Amino acid sequence: MNLGISTIPYKWLEEIINLSAERIVVVDREGMIRYINSAYCEFLGTTVKNALDRNVQEVIENTRMHIVAKTGQTEFASVQSINGSEMIANRFPLIVDGELVGALGTVTFRNPEEWLAYKSKIQSLLEELKYYKRKFEKELQSKYSFNDLIGSSPAFVASKSLAERISASQSAVLLLGESGTGKELFAHAIHHNSTRAAFPFVPINCASIPEHLLESELFGYEDGAFTGAKKGGKKGLFQIANNGSIFLDEVGDMPLTMQSKLLRVLQEKELQRIGGQNSISVDVRVIAATHRDLDKMVEEGKFRQDLYYRLNVIKIEIPPLRKRKEDIHFISASLLKKLERKFHRQGLVLSAEVIERLQQHSWPGNIRELENVLERAINVLDGNKIESVHLPLYLRDQPLDDGVFTDLESKTVASSETASIPIQPLKDILTQVEKNSILQSLQAANGNKQEAAKLLQISKTSFYEKCIKYGIK
Numbered sequence: 001m002n003l004g005i006s007t008i009p010y011k012w013l014e015e016i017i018n019l020s021a022e023r024i025v026v027v028d029r030e031g032m033i034r035y036i037n038s039a040y041c042e043f044l045g046t047t048v049k050n051a052l053d054r055n056v057q058e059v060i061e062n063t064r065m066h067i068v069a070k071t072g073q074t075e076f077a078s079v080q081s082i083n084g085s086e087m088i089a090n091r092f093p094l095i096v097d098g099e100l101v102g103a104l105g106t107v108t109f110r111n112p113e114e115w116l117a118y119k120s121k122i123q124s125l126l127e128e129l130k131y132y133k134r135k136f137e138k139e140l141q142s143k144y145s146f147n148d149l150i151g152s153s154p155a156f157v158a159s160k161s162l163a164e165r166i167s168a169s170q171s172a173v174l175l176l177g178e179s180g181t182g183k184e185l186f187a188h189a190i191h192h193n194s195t196r197a198a199f200p201f202v203p204i205n206c207a208s209i210p211e212h213l214l215e216s217e218l219f220g221y222e223d224g225a226f227t228g229a230k231k232g233g234k235k236g237l238f239q240i241a242n243n244g245s246i247f248l249d250e251v252g253d254m255p256l257t258m259q260s261k262l263l264r265v266l267q268e269k270e271l272q273r274i275g276g277q278n279s280i281s282v283d284v285r286v287i288a289a290t291h292r293d294l295d296k297m298v299e300e301g302k303f304r305q306d307l308y309y310r311l312n313v314i315k316i317e318i319p320p321l322r323k324r325k326e327d328i329h330f331i332s333a334s335l336l337k338k339l340e341r342k343f344h345r346q347g348l349v350l351s352a353e354v355i356e357r358l359q360q361h362s363w364p365g366n367i368r369e370l371e372n373v374l375e376r377a378i379n380v381l382d383g384n385k386i387e388s389v390h391l392p393l394y395l396r397d398q399p400l401d402d403g404v405f406t407d408l409e410s411k412t413v414a415s416s417e418t419a420s421i422p423i424q425p426l427k428d429i430l431t432q433v434e435k436n437s438i439l440q441s442l443q444a445a446n447g448n449k450q451e452a453a454k455l456l457q458i459s460k461t462s463f464y465e466k467c468i469k470y471g472i473k
């Protein structure tokens with residue numbers, strides 16, 4: 001016998017039990033109640049006197065105390081519904097002198113107030129969870145329709161109407177176009193216009209996910225598949241996209257090993273999670289996109305030919321902005337509307353000279369570059385009219401072609417700049433041009449190096465190396 005307990009006055013014991021174990025019940029091997037505290041009885045709507053010496057099943061709803069008193073197996077943190085509330089029950093075998101004599105059960109939450117406090121906390125956590133779940137699901141809806149694709153040039157209209165026509169088909173689509181031409185927008189619109197619109201649209205950028213994570217992102221993994229794997233495993237994006245569409249952006253950047261795995265899923269319409277034994281069926285329409293020349297990559301052995309055939313069932317080429325200059329005016333107007341909302345401004349307009357300059361530029365970064373130029377202009381704008389002075393230098397300094405808006409001053413600046421370049425070794429001139437291009441691309445991309453690298457169509461690594469070489473921060 002524990003000496004400490006023998007010194008405690010008997011009357012204290014019940015209070016100590018009440019305080020330490022919330023609701024407590026003790027049954028013998030036959031499941032008859034030998035002890036139950038008043039807090040538990042109060043919650044059950046009975047009294048200690050009524051509950052004692054009765055079979056526990058008659059007194060407590062959904063109990064398993066009589067089972068634990070027989071099996072001797074602890075049941076920890078199991079959810080038990082009592083009086084319409086989900087309670088947390090712990091059941092322990094009562095072993096005295098090495099013999100199983102019964103069981104002791106506790107139920108969390110001492111009194112209704114405490115239960116309500118927990119309940120409201122759990123309730124708000126559940127609501128928060130529900131909110132994020134809904135938000136996540138909403139994120140997986142296509143956000144753009146064909147109405148959002150601005151442009152009336154013949155080349156653009158041809159691509160757009162082809163995309164509209166094939167939306168309802170179940171075949172794979174391959175979107176080809178330079179960076180920033182609107183491939184992702186097309187993918188959204190195709191899904192939005194398809195019979196799969198009520199199901200998820202899951203975009204994934206194959207170039208931005210590290211190679212070693214790509215398989216688990218796409219196909220998921222089982223519980224304990226590898227060290228650091230999330231408990232309970234994880235669904236892959238293909239499974240999340242079930243019945244909907246998956247958008248594989250930058251598919252040309254997918255490593256060869258992953259290309260084989262992707263091909264298997266597309267052929268067999270089923271996948272295996274990492275560490276899993278079972279095959280999971282998936283019904284997903286693939287919309288892939290790339291700015292790379294896949295034909296050339298296939299020739300060079302960098303892209304699997306069989307996968308190329310699978311993805312290239314319907315090919316849609318999106319023309320670059322320089323080949324649809326007549327669209328620039330309208331696209332700019334639509335982008336301005338979007339930016340007005342972002343910056344809480346109204347009535348923004350472009351001066352005639354600005355429109356002229358925008359139409360003259362070759363837009364290597366396409367609509368994304370145009371969007372960046374307009375956003376930058378709004379940032380340095382006091383009134384409502386965007387003038388040449390609000391454009392980045394590389395657009396402002398170009399002489400205008402048709403002379404309507406060309407002023408002498410801008411011509412002088414441009415020509416004096418050319419004149420000021422002394423004859424020097426070609427190597428030095430090229431270095432200077434490279435440095436200027438880096439600075440200009442950074443300006444066009446609002447300082448975002450990843451975007452700037454894209455504009456110059458060079459890898460991120462080589463862009464960073466060049467920045468270090470020229471001391472550009």
Ligand SMILES: Nc1ncnc2c1ncn2[C@@H]1O[C@H](COP(=O)(O)OP(=O)(O)OP(=O)(O)O)[C@@H](O)[C@H]1O
Nearest residue numbers: 148149150151178179180181182183184185367368
């Ligand atoms: N026809 C269009 N009308 C209006 N805005 C457009 C149009 N096409 C593209 N945009 C806008 O241009 C930006 C770039 O488009 P998007 O991301 O779809 O290009 P992308 O070709 O997928 O680029 P990347 O290859 O770099 O991923 C987006 O902000 C998009 O909203």
